[in-house]
Structure formats: structure tokens, C-alpha cells
Amino acid sequence: MAKIVLAFSGGLDTSVILKWLVEKGHEVVAYVADVGQKEDFSYIKHKALLLGASKVYIEDLKEEFVTEYIFPALKAGAVYEGRYLLGTALARPLIAKKQVEIAKKEGTKVLAHGCTGKGNDQVRFELTWLKFMPDATIVSPWKDKEFITKFKGRLDLIKYAKANGIPVSSTPNKPFSMDENIAHTSYESGILEDPKKAPPSTMFKGFVLPQNAPDKETKLIIEFAQGVPIKVVNLESKREINGALKLFEYLNMIGSKNGIGMVDMVENRFIGIKSRGVYVAPAATILWAAHKDLESITLDKEVLHLKELFAPIIGTLIYNGLWYSPEMEVLMAAIQLSQKGVLGKVFITLYKGNVIITGRQSENSLYHQGLASMNEHGDFNPEHSEGFIKTLALRLMVNGK
């Protein structure tokens, strides 16, 4: 009989798992990570205790999530398969790392999650656990023969819940699954499994689709220092928001209203299965766009091109659960250095799904109007271009002969 720290969400799966583990005689410590999902945490705590948890930890990780996970990914311009801004992938290593800390505090080495055996999250949890606790014992019921023989699907879970006094949400079962944190809301599974069919507009929680967003521009200035946002100004309301978490929440709110940041895609899970997901990431979408734009005037050309090489590599590492890996550390040292001069303001208009960048400004700008201008020769001697081109052409001419 072990003492198990279970990552507990309060949902059907982890509720059943908690109960099942308790019934098998284990002591279960429930650990609830608050990464921005909209939940009644006191109810979740109550539920965990009701199901037999010996203790419940509820940790507010929102600030740390934004500054230590989302912002580094922003600096890297990390993205998976060109579109996914990694909302869930970024939260997992944080949640998993804290879980190890709790296990250490509780004097146990047994860790449990409720992720499925076909998805990415199991990998992200377990790789992080094993990184920080190489001798951890992993309890992963959805990969456990006994558990998956007993529970063949959702119906078995509900039956078990009812039979065991586990409160099941009275609202009708959603025909898809949802994961929510401050970085994004993701939808997958169920009706989304047919990649040909559009998601129903009713699916989106707290997000106004572009078609339903107000026919009105929202103008913002986002200010960055060292590659991260430090201030958002709403030009109409004159509201000024400072602080990482505060401005991120504000951008989520204002972005959601204006239909910003929905992506519908099929992606390749780490384990090689293609999967359809719909992601809504308003703040991240705005910030990724603004940051890239600001880099265009503050980064050297070749640094920017190096970052284009790194972005999909870093995106894939994050997606694959390798946030805490030696290669990530090495790449992030490069990213970190690249960001020292990424500061200044980006002028943005949000409008019905569009993030329109209308201007950018930096005291560290590498843009020089005199050099750029086509109307004046400026500092630049156009005769140099002849030598430049003729030199570049040398090898082409030899090849062409």
C-alpha cells in the first residue's frame, strides 16, 4: 500500500482514479494545480476529500506559469507544426515539477496522473517526473491493464462514479473534451475526431468567434523589455495594465471578445498518431505576433534567421514534454542572449479575429530610415552592390558554364 500523489483535476477521470486508488488501499494525496482554468477550487478540494484523499494541495501556479513557461516560449517564438502555441504543453512540466516537490514533502515516490495512454500529456508528466525523481514509481491507470480492462470507456467511468457516490456533473455530457489554462483552451476528441467537420460554434467557452465579435477596432500598445511584455495600453479606454499575469489575463479577455486566436488543426502527437485539435489562445496569439514584429526591428538579420531555425526545434521539444532536458537548456541559453535588446512598443489593432500590426518603435531599433530609403542614397554607396552581386554570382557563373 503506497502513498500516492495524484494530479487531480476534479473531473470524471481523476475522480474515478482517486476513488479506485483509495479502494485498492492506497493513501492518496490530491494535488490540484491552478494554472488558470476556471474552476471552483474549494469544491474540488471538497470533492477530493469526499472521495477519500488524505490531503489536498491546491497551488496557484498562474504567475509562475506566465513568467517561467509562457514567456520563455514567447521569446523563442516556439510553435508546434506552424500553428499550435503549446498552451497545454507548457503547463505540464510546471504541474509535474510541483507534483514532485509535493511528493518529496510528503515523503513518497509514487506519482499518479489521469492522462490517457495515447496522448502527449502522459509523456510530459512522466518525463518531468523522471527527470526530477529518477526513482519515481509511476501510476498511470490508463496504461494499467487492470484499470483499462475495468474501464473501457466513458460509460464505465460514469457507471462507477454513480455506484461509488462520485458527483457527476449534471450538465449533459459534452461531445468533446476540453483543457483549459491561462495560455489557452483546447478542444479535442468526440465530434472533433472527424477532421472534415467544422467545430460547432457552441463549443467555444468564453470566446466570441470572429463572426460574432463587435464590428469595432480595439487599439492597443504593447510594450516589451528583454523580449517580454511589460505593459499593455488600451488606446481607447486609456487603461494601462502592468505585470506579467495581469496583462496576460487582460489580453485574454480583450482578445476573446474580438475573436482572436482560434486555430483548428490536425497535429502529429509525439507518439506518432495524428490528432485533431482546436485551440483558442487569445493572449498568446497577440503576444506571439507582437513579439515577432518587434524582433523585426530589434534583432540582427542573422540572429533572426537563426531563431527561425530554432523555433520549430524548440516548439517540438516543448510539445514532446522535453521542457526539462539538457538540449532545451542549451537552446534557451541562445534564445536568452538574443532577447537582451528586444524592447520597445508595438501598435496593434484587434478586429474580428485579426491581429493587425500597424506600427512598431524601439529605442534599440536597428532600422535606419536613411539606409532603407529608396529616394536618397544616404550612407549607402550603391556601387558596393555591384561588387556584392558580382561576387555572389561567381559560383553561379562557374556552375552555369
Place this chain on the structure above:
Amino acid sequence: MAKIVLAFSGGLDTSVILKWLVEKGHEVVAYVADVGQKEDFSYIKHKALLLGASKVYIEDLKEEFVTEYIFPALKAGAVYEGRYLLGTALARPLIAKKQVEIAKKEGTKVLAHGCTGKGNDQVRFELTWLKFMPDATIVSPWKDKEFITKFKGRLDLIKYAKANGIPVSSTPNKPFSMDENIAHTSYESGILEDPKKAPPSTMFKGFVLPQNAPDKETKLIIEFAQGVPIKVVNLESKREINGALKLFEYLNMIGSKNGIGMVDMVENRFIGIKSRGVYVAPAATILWAAHKDLESITLDKEVLHLKELFAPIIGTLIYNGLWYSPEMEVLMAAIQLSQKGVLGKVFITLYKGNVIITGRQSENSLYHQGLASMNEHGDFNPEHSEGFIKTLALRLMVNGK
């Protein structure tokens, strides 16, 4: 005194250059490439002859431009610095290559263009010329000391034009410069040189900004074979458009109406100068998005990830005028092979600047619902994931010790 083939646009610069070359005693053959710019070509011909051209070639390159330049770039997902779809960069090698063919026909080796000495187009023209005619003599007045001493800026050109009977457009001088072809319309220079200031909405020619686009969805199906679009269907009008050029023009038309494809960015020119450009590329924007989406179900994961590595490399080569280079040939052999199975349909909604992909379908789909589903175990044995993760964790555990 040489026989010179001049790439002639009919605009102020190349008109002055034509006249200037004729005055210096050269024979000038004017070559006008029709790559989709909206011009009165018979008037341009008339103008060239008036200015002293001994002959005028007008070549309709639109079809070839779409199929042999834009579509290969589409297959590669080529993009420069994450945003620019390479509209001008793709046209240049085609125009330059045809110009060499005309020079050969005309029995000369002297080639001229009117590009500035600070820009990218000079590189694209000259590298292509030297590739196909290594012993070409290049006439590039904007890099010629005599010419740039005489013509310090636009005012000098206008003065010369007036003095020499060169018709100057009676419309007031636009405060920016514009390049147009079927792939895009680009704007730069003048008022755009301050990267902080938004472009005026009046600048856009034949393009409706998202804010002014109809509050109405336009639903399309785009069908691909071997990585290129072969059919577009408008679900409302039931119109069906086939043929590369026809469907590209249609997508430009319908995209322009719906505010699709505007990018405002600062980019790094090949010669190392940062420059602000505004690009409007409706058809390309729609097709790049649709193609990427279709690849998500028809490309193997690792092929897709390889393509992410190649896309910025290929985009940079195209941008830099290296379309006709040995390295491009090598990379495109890989791209070509990757596209054999990229076929199927993408369902798209255009709405006020948004290209919303709502579904995708392919008889060659690598997406398997049974594998993807979180609700059934399907063909997949979740116990395998344990071994997968434990194996991946081996090196992390050793590092973590």
C-alpha cells in the same frame, strides 16, 4: 554603342533610363513582362517606341509565373522571415530568364534594369542573368556613377522627363512605391519609411481592408493534387474554377473583397538593410494556409518536420534571388518528392481578413480516427506508451542523477 535589352515597366524610372540610354547612342530593345500587373500594355508599347526603343517585346508570363514559380514555392511553404510570401521575389527570376532569352534572340549580351542599388531586385535580376549568361554585360543605371550623379532623386527624374517629352502620369505623385503582379501587390518607401506609422487605408489598390469587407462569410472548397490546387468551388455561388491561372485569379478577386492577405512588416533585405514593406497577397495567403492544412493529414510527421526546417531556407534563397541556384535545385528535389501524396480538399471560410479552415479531407489521409480517439483504445496498446516513455526518460534520468 551597344544593343541593350531593358526590362521596361513603363514607369518613370525605366522611361528615363530608356531615353537616357538612347541618348547615349545605344540601341534599346524594350522588354515588358506581363506577370499580372494591371497595365495598359499597348500604351506601354507605344511609350517605349516613342522614347526611342528599336523594338518592344511584351510577354504574357502569367500562366508560367503561377505554375512554375508560385506553385513550387507553395509546395515548399516558402516564406521569408515568417510573413512575406515572396510575391516580387518569385517574379524576378522568371522575368530575368526571359530577358536573357530575348537577348539571345536579339544577338546581344547587354542587359539593363531600372532597380535601385539598395534593394533586392537588382540582385535577383543580375544573379539570374549571370546564371544563364555568365558573360553578360550588366547595365544598372542606379549603380552607375554618371547616372546617379545626374539623377539624385525623383525630382530630377521628373525634370528630365518633362524636358525630354516623356509622358509623366498626371495623377499626383503617390507618396510610396508599388509593385504589382499576380502574386501580390507590394508597397514600400515614402510614407511607409517610418515603421511606426500605419499605412493609410487609401493606399491599397483594389483591396478591401478587413474593416470594410462585407459582414458575410464566403465558403470555399479548394482541391489539391500533388501539392498544387486544381479546383476551387464557391459553395454559395456553386461556381467551380479550374486551371492554375484561373483559380489563382479567382482567389485573388474573392480574397481581395474579403480583406485577406495583408501583411505590414519590417524585413531584412539581402544586402543587410532593414526595410518596411506592406504586402497584399490574397490568393497566396489562402493557398499557403490551405496547403499547410492539407499537409497536416497527408504528410508523415517527420516529413512535415523536415519541411519546417527547409521552409525558411528556401524562403531565404528565393528572397535572395537564388531561385536558379544549385542548392535550390537540391532542396526542391526533396520538396517535389514530399508532395506526391498531398491531395484532397480543404474547406475554408473567408471572413473579414480571416482565412478560417473548417475541415480537410483526403483519400490519402494518414489520419486514423481509431488511433486518434481518446475514447476507445482502438488498434493502439496503451501499455506500449509506458515503454516508449521509460525509454525516452533513460538519458534524462542519467542526467538528473
Place this chain on the structure above:
Amino acid sequence: MAKIVLAFSGGLDTSVILKWLVEKGHEVVAYVADVGQKEDFSYIKHKALLLGASKVYIEDLKEEFVTEYIFPALKAGAVYEGRYLLGTALARPLIAKKQVEIAKKEGTKVLAHGCTGKGNDQVRFELTWLKFMPDATIVSPWKDKEFITKFKGRLDLIKYAKANGIPVSSTPNKPFSMDENIAHTSYESGILEDPKKAPPSTMFKGFVLPQNAPDKETKLIIEFAQGVPIKVVNLESKREINGALKLFEYLNMIGSKNGIGMVDMVENRFIGIKSRGVYVAPAATILWAAHKDLESITLDKEVLHLKELFAPIIGTLIYNGLWYSPEMEVLMAAIQLSQKGVLGKVFITLYKGNVIITGRQSENSLYHQGLASMNEHGDFNPEHSEGFIKTLALRLMVNGK
């Protein structure tokens, strides 16, 4: 009871496995791949039948191994972790693919190998099997609980062999394991497991260490066409060897005599374990060096640089058993194209472990003495360099300000 096609080497492991499978009631078809290992194949056949195999296939794959596996890797300059020329990794997909063909002929879907559960070869076999026979049943005793419980190590195997009349080599047990094929001989395990200790000189089979090689140069000319060797000439003996297999065997012979091609390294297995291996690959070492050298005058600069990007990627794919993968196919399309002009002669001196390249020559050479010479200005206008450098410096100057 199944019909199983077992990859059979005649060694202790696969002999025990054969017997064990037969004892469990299966029909076992023994498949022996001749990839150049020095064995008495008629004795191996006899042994397989003795142990109960229902049938024995012996396939001479040497020619195909050289032309379809080793030479493509040579074209790519494929190498793993900078040193390992992939001798074993290249043989596995060939052996495994043929095994599937035999299974199809025999009307079975059950395939077996004797590779350990900690190594790379299991991956290479099984990925190839599953690629060509996705519904194959895999029998891998060293990953089978029953088998590994029964056989804890080499001693158990020997005991079982003796008890079951399996002939065990009378020579004393070698304190390392060896894999041999035409591409190389590899040594690992046993006394090699201490990475600090040098391998004993007595370990090497048929290979003369540099220290013991003749104090005498051997001069060769190797001629290539389309990236592969077509002729070897020994300048002393005047012997001329043509044909892929013949010349490869000759280079192995002459290289072995001269101490060429030994590497002692620690590498990272696919499964993440570090492992020490000693490889002896005389012909491959000579050819890899000669090919790279010939590319230096026949490949365009940027193609060569692209190949430097691809070489470790391709090397890792081969190492990881992904020879038959979509991404390999895509990369090899690029490699294939790059090799069309790689032809000519390389002049080589072998001497006590050294492969000294003394000259190279090609009718397709891109080397131009007039351009290269520092003593004459040739075709090159040195003033162009000023423009080249000044243009390159633009961004550095802006950064430096």
C-alpha cells in the same frame, strides 16, 4: 503454434532461440543473410536443420548491400556522431526486408530475431518489418519475460546448449561480442565495457593495426561516377578493379593490411544508453574520405554546405533504423540530385592507418585555377570584393553603433 521466420546467424543466441521456439512447438524457418561475414554457410545450414528448422534460406545479399545501402550512405556522407560509418545499421534494413519477403513466400506473418532488448538492432529489424508488414507478429525473445527469466545471461545459454545438443564453439569464449559484414567489423561488450580501457590488439580479426602495418605506401586511384566508385587502380601492382562489390572487397583487403579505418568510440544508442564500440571499416573509411574530397571540386559551395546539414540527420536516421521511412526518402531525393556531377579521380596513399589524399581531378571540376590564383587577377575584379565586404558589413556596423 506458429510458423516463424527467424533471422539466424548460427551463433549461440539464435541457436538457442531456434531450439527454444521449436521446443515450444513452433515451426521455424531459418533465414541466414550473407552480408559478407566470414562464415561457413553450409555448416550454419546444417546446424539450423539439426536444431529443428523446417527449412533454411541462405541469401547472398553482398552485392545489393554494397550498391543499395552502403553506396547511398556514401553519397550522403552519412555518419553517426561524427565517427561511426554505420556498418551494422546499414545491413539491418536489408536483412529485415528480405526476411519479410521470405515470410510472405512462406505464408506467415511471424518474424523473429535474436537481438538484445537494449540495443539498436532490435529497433532496426522491427521498424523495417512493421514498415513492410504492418500486421507482423514479432517474436523477440530477449524482450520476452519467459525467455529472459529462463536465460539470465551467457552461462544459461551455454548450459541450455549443452543440455540440448547444440554445438558450442570449442574455442574459448571471446571476452567481447563481434558483428561482421562487408561494411565493417564491430566489437562491443565484455572487456570493452570499460571506456577507459584500450581494446586488446589481439581482438582485431583480419585487421592489421597501424603500428603493425607495413612501413610502405600503397598508392591508389579511385574513380567515381555519379557519386559512387566505379574503379580502383593500384598504382604499384597496376591492378584495376571494377564492379561495386569487387572494388569494395579489394579496398577492405588493402585497407585492412594498412591499418585503415579503426574507430574506438562511445556512442549514444537510439534508446538513449551510451555504449562503447570499436569499429573497423577499411573500405568505407577510404571511400568516405575519397568521396568527400571529390565533392570538394565537383559540388557547388552551397550544395556542399547543405549536405553538411543533412549528413548527421541522415546518419542518425540510418542509425535509428529509419532507413525505410518517408523522411529518408525525401532527404535521399535531395542527395541523389546532388550527386549527378560527382565524378572523377581521387589519388590516395594508404600508409599505416593514414588515408592521405594527394590529389583529385574531374572533368566536371568547378575549380578554376585562374580564379583561385593569388598571383594573377584573372577573371576576377578585386574591386568587387570591396562592395561585397562593405555590403556584408552594413548590418554589423548598425549593430556596432
Place this chain on the structure above:
Amino acid sequence: MAKIVLAFSGGLDTSVILKWLVEKGHEVVAYVADVGQKEDFSYIKHKALLLGASKVYIEDLKEEFVTEYIFPALKAGAVYEGRYLLGTALARPLIAKKQVEIAKKEGTKVLAHGCTGKGNDQVRFELTWLKFMPDATIVSPWKDKEFITKFKGRLDLIKYAKANGIPVSSTPNKPFSMDENIAHTSYESGILEDPKKAPPSTMFKGFVLPQNAPDKETKLIIEFAQGVPIKVVNLESKREINGALKLFEYLNMIGSKNGIGMVDMVENRFIGIKSRGVYVAPAATILWAAHKDLESITLDKEVLHLKELFAPIIGTLIYNGLWYSPEMEVLMAAIQLSQKGVLGKVFITLYKGNVIITGRQSENSLYHQGLASMNEHGDFNPEHSEGFIKTLALRLMVNGK
């Protein structure tokens, strides 16, 4: 009339240039960088003054060259086109940077070198100058029309020297050019311009070819900390050498005796011309090999693979004179981090051109015998491999269907 700081070697070219500049009325400050070339610096000083230099700076840069340029390149495993260890390329930015410092001290902005207009060194000098002194005036006689009209080749230089009392070496003119520093000796030009012809054995200065090296092994232990060598022990003489410069010089001496580190290659100059060079880099060759070997047990697999991606990129940047560039800074931040655990000992045998690594050892080793062993199951559960392989095969199976 300007005050010019000339990088002065004392050779024919810079002697003529010094005189020529003085004759044109300039004040010339001669700057001699001691980067390990074997020269009589007091004679060079005397010569410079004789030719009219107003002042002579002789700077001993050897220690800084080794620690701040060669060792960082070693950490990166930087190499150009797979073979060139960048001896000259690494010295140039150091020399050029010091030259700017002298110019600042002397209150001038005019800098001169004697490099040819077709080579790499001009680029390396000038990019570094412009980086640290963007408003520098560059004097590069071999790109100056007046100079190159007057001096068409070596004969004109000698004639001028004789006519102007410039001492010309009495030894007959070498039929090749040579550049020497502590990192390497390079040979190019003259008789080496025919890439088919082997260099004469008499060409090599202070280097014993493998064929002439003693028939005797030299055994060394090289100890590293944080990726750089800190101690060399000769196992026979028991000599122990500490200190960066001291041990580098020792390895050059012992390597030269044993025929270590000669490369004969055709390379692609930055300006696109192919060029044949012969390099002799004993210490660098030994250290690059030892460092790579030590990384094999101290670097995580994926970090090592990242470094394989970076090595040719960094090698090309160094070769191209971009040592002081923003992209180099970013890449080196990653390299720097990767090296923190690269410590331990490498056991090496030098023998007639061979660098034979016989063992490696580190207290930070990530090699674990128990995991690696094929003879025991150790910590590793071989059943996990099944899941690993089956999971990897998923996408191949779908593709194979």
C-alpha cells in the same frame, strides 16, 4: 595625408605597401601581431622603421589567441567543410580587433592590410574593423586600382623592393605561399594551384610527415575542464604540462614530430572561389579529436546532436570573418552552456600521423556500464523497448498501408 595603422608582417607585400604608403605622403604606424609565427620580431621592427614607419607596435597575442579564439572554437568543434580547423580564420579577428585599439590610441581611423582581393583574409580584417570602428577608412592596396595597376604580380613587387632598398629575402622564392601561427601552418598558391598534384614533401616547415615520423608510439593523457584542456601528461617522459599556451605549444611540438594534423583539401572561399590549401595543425588536430571523444561520455545525446547541427554553422561563420557578429554571440551562448560538464581525461596514442584514442574517463561521465552491458539486464527493463519500438512504428505502419 592620413595616419594609417598597417598590419605589417615584414614580408614582401606589406613591406612594399608600407613603403608605397609612405611615398604617397602618409604617416604609417606598423603593427605586428605575434600570433605564434616563427619570426625575428626585432628585425621586423627594424625593417618597418627603415621603410619609413613612424612607429612600430609588436604585440604578443599568443596567450589570448589560444584561450579566447582557439579554445572557444574547440568547444564548438568548429570546422570548415569538414576538415579545415580554421587556423588562419581564428587569428584574423584578434589581429584586427587589436589593430582598431591601436588606431584609437593613435587617434586615427585609417586602417590598412596587405591581403589580396580574392581571398578570405580581407573579409575577416575588414568586417572586424567595421564592427569595432564603423566609420573606419579602409586601405586595401590589393583592391586599389592604382596599386594593382602598378603591381601586376610578384615580379613587380620585387622590382620595386630592389629599387627602393627594401630588403628581399636572399633565399630563393618559395613556389607557394605560407601563413603561420600557433594554430597551424597553411600553404597555398603557386605549385599547389593544381589540385591534382601532391604537395612536395620539402614544403613542410618543421613538420615530419607520417612516412618519416618515428616508428614509436607517444602516449599522452589530456585532461579537460569545462571543455578546455588544462593539462597534458606524457606517459613516457612523465612530463606534465599545464597552462593553455604551454600545453598548446607542447602538443604542436609533439604532434609535429609524429606527423599529426596535415590536411590537403580544396575549399570554398567566402567569395565563392574554390581554392586548394594544405594545412598542418598538430595541436588543434589532437585537441579536436580528444575533445570530441570526451564529449561522447560527458554530453547528453541530444546536446551532442545539437552541436553537430551547430558545428558547420559556427565553422562557416568563423571562416567567413564573422567571429564578431550577433549570430556568433548567440550560438556561442549555447556552446558555452553545453561545456560546463565536459571534464575528464582522454588517453591518446600518437603514431605516425594517427591520433588513436584508447580510452576516456570522467567523474562527470554519463556512461553507465550497467545500462550499456549486453550481458546483464541491469536497471533496464527490456520489455520497455517493445513499447518504444511499437510506438515509433505507428506512423511507419500507417504510411506503409
